[in-house]
Amino acid sequence: QQLMHRALVDADLRDGIDTLVTSYYLNKVRSLVEAGDLESANTIIQAAQTVGGVLGAQLVELVNRDEERAAALTDYQTAVARERAGFQRLIDGQYDAAITAFEQAESAYPQFHQVYEIGRLLRNNRSQLNSPSGRRAILQRIVDEMSWKAPPDLLDRIKAELNGRPGP
Numbered sequence: 001q002q003l004m005h006r007a008l009v010d011a012d013l014r015d016g017i018d019t020l021v022t023s024y025y026l027n028k029v030r031s032l033v034e035a036g037d038l039e040s041a042n043t044i045i046q047a048a049q050t051v052g053g054v055l056g057a058q059l060v061e062l063v064n065r066d067e068e069r070a071a072a073l074t075d076y077q078t079a080v081a082r083e084r085a086g087f088q089r090l091i092d093g094q095y096d097a098a099i100t101a102f103e104q105a106e107s108a109y110p111q112f113h114q115v116y117e118i119g120r121l122l123r124n125n126r127s128q129l130n131s132p133s134g135r136r137a138i139l140q141r142i143v144d145e146m147s148w149k150a151p152p153d154l155l156d157r158i159k160a161e162l163n164g165r166p167g168p
Contacts, residue, residue, distance in 0.1 A: 090139075093129075
C-alpha cells in the first residue's frame with residue numbers, strides 16, 4: 001500500500017484503491033472471525049498493524065466494535081502468547097512455569113494447538129525433567145508427537161538442543 005502511494009500520482013485513483021483494499025481486508029477478517037478461523041484473522045490483523053496506517057486501525061476498530069468477536073480474538077491471542085511462553089520456559093528449564101503457561105493457553109482457548117497434551121506430559125513427568133536423559137526424552141516426544149503449529153523458532157531451538165548444538 002505504501003509503495004502504491006509513491007507510485008500513483010493520481011490522488012483519486014490512489015484513494016479508490018485504498019478504499020478497495022481496506023474494504024477487502026475488513027470483509028475478509030469479518031468472514032474469518034465468523035467462520036471461527038481466528039488464526040487467519042489474527043495473522044491479517046497483525047500484518048496490518050505492522051504495516052500501520054488506516055487499514056491496521058480500521059481492522060482493530062472492526063474487531064473491537066463487536067464484543068464477542070473481540071473476546072474470541074483476545075482469547076486466541078492470549079493462547080498464542082501463553083503457548084510461546086510455555087515453550088520458552090521449557091527451553092529455559094523453568095518447568096513449573098512452562099506447565100502453568102501451557103495450562104493458561106488451554107484455558108484461554110480450549111483445544112489450542114497441542115498445549116493440553118504438552119502440559120499434561122510435563123505435569124505427569126515433572127520429576128523426569130530434572131535429569132538430562134529425562135529432559136531429552138520428553139523434548140523428543142514433544143518434537144515427534146506434539147509439535148503441530150508450535151512456534152517454529154522455539155521448536156527449532158528444541159531440535160537444536162536435541163541434536164547437540166546450541167539453539168539459534
